[in-house]
Amino acid sequence: MAKIELQDWPAPLENGGETVLETMIANGVPFPYSCASGDCGACKGRLLCGEVAHDSAPEGILSAAERADGYVLACRCAPKGDIRIAALDELVALPPARRQRGWVVAQQRRRGDVIVLQIRPQQPVEFLAGQFFYLKFDNLPQRAYSVASLPGSEELEFHIRVVPDGKTSGYAARDDLLGSEAMVDGPHGHGYWRQNHDGPIVAIAGGTGLAPMLSIIGAALREDARRHIHLYYAAREEADVYWEAELQALVRQYPNLQVTCSLSRAQAPAQGPLPRRYERVTESLRQDWPDLADAKLYVAGPPRMVEAVAAVARELSLAPRDLHTDPFSDSVDHALDGALRTWVRRWLARWRRPPVALPQAATQES
């Protein structure tokens, strides 16, 4: 048995060959993590002493330079002997997740095949801005959706993109949904707003990744209306911009809030109330932020976009502890791809190590 000493944790933990993250979870340590499969970087830590066997990880999530510097992903490594490790993020006990009934109290159709649902849970639920919930309708598979509401809200708001053959998203688009029952399970996830930070906030939302960013931005502005925040709303085309009027109203209310739409595939400049850029969001980030050293960066959207943003942010001097990601896919192909990748990685991990139960990774639709 190897021993894992975690900085700021009172007792060493015993490891029987499983990943560092699995040891943390099995011992009830509130070590930050999200995907448990090497795709988000939430479990990044620093090895202070000892050696680990580390599986491969996307360069954008854990770069070669970071690895050489001692950074590891707790979900992708296992100790080779006794180790000492530090979490990059705070060890915070998150609000407890629970499963309960809820009812659809509002439904709106938006551009870009997006359905906005409000669900009132049977009991008020405590959550942090930017977390996600699993929703289950009828006998359909449960899916993870980030919440757009502010903590303390009675209703939970979700932005759901309707995808071809998507069972859950197709159900969310039904005409007779008001009053329907849904099972709500949560909150989950570590892509939440960090309150103990005074610097600027840079929020990057890809598609319906806007939902958790609205929650984070709203909570941050509620606490300090003068906070400097720049939201990049990344979409492919004009028709994907589904929340413009509300963002415009926020910008009017809070002069320190900037919102930029970065459209990667738009053919011709179009007019809109919010400023447009006709480029990838990574280019917008580079142009506006030569140095991200004082900032907190929150990113939610497709895994490839999250990875690309993470790589650029590193070039712009963002410290690893200041990057908070929520990668997900709302397309059938991506969801299946992500689920398959996660399953294969977990199967390989189980094959070599004793099993420890991990929660399901967050994919939005299949």
Ligand code: FES
């Ligand atoms: Fe380890 Fe996501 S990379 S939890």
